Amino acid sequence: MGSELSKTNIRPPxxxxxxxxxxxxxxxxxQLDPERIRISDMTYDLYSLDDxxxxxxxxxxxxxxxxxxxxxxxxxKRERMWYRGTNGASGSGLGYMWFTVDGREQSANxxxxxxxxxxxVEPKGxxxxxxxxxxxxxxxxx
Numbered sequence: 001m002g003s004e005l006s007k008t009n010i011r012p013p014x015x016x017x018x019x020x021x022x023x024x025x026x027x028x029x030x031q032l033d034p035e036r037i038r039i040s041d042m043t044y045d046l047y048s049l050d051d052x053x054x055x056x057x058x059x060x061x062x063x064x065x066x067x068x069x070x071x072x073x074x075x076x077k078r079e080r081m082w083y084r085g086t087n088g089a090s091g092s093g094l095g096y097m098w099f100t101v102d103g104r105e106q107s108a109n110x111x112x113x114x115x116x117x118x119x120x121v122e123p124k125g126x127x128x129x130x131x132x133x134x135x136x137x138x139x140x141x142x
Contacts, residue, residue: 012085013047013092016114020044022113024142031118032097032110036135039127041091045083046047046114046141049128052094055082056126070106071123073097079109095142101135112139 021039026077028037035068059078076096084090093112097120098105111128131137 010055010082011056011106012082013035013051015045015047015086015088018043018088018090019046019116023116027116027118028095028140028142032131032140034097034099034140036037036139038139040142044093044112045086045088045090045091046093047083047086049111049113049119052111052113052121053126053128056128059126069107072109075109075121075123084097086108088131090138091100091142093142095140096108097141098136099131099135099137099140102134105138112141112142 003049016101021042021044024044025037025039029035044116059075073096076094079094083094095110095112097110098107100106107123109123111119113119118131120131121128
């Protein structure tokens, strides 16, 4: 799959700002309030929601049949390969999370934009939205 992505004409995102991991941690804690947070990089490059949506429009769905967890992980893998086209030395603003909404546990991706707003990214489609009221995030990884 990676070689297929590298052969596309998807222009890499334009990095707008780079922020430190302590700010990423605080944003996740404030906006998602997860039970656990895993931060893997010292700094994170943020790019626009428009760039993310442009990337999502070029993805074929489903990435993995009937498996939200693997869909989320596959989307994150593809995004990382696309982001690497920027030659950035930091992590990107797309992460992975587990959450419960309406009593159902599921995984999805989340995205931090340059305005420091966090968005939920549905891995099985092109939906990007704010976390629904009443959702309980158990894990956030970026």
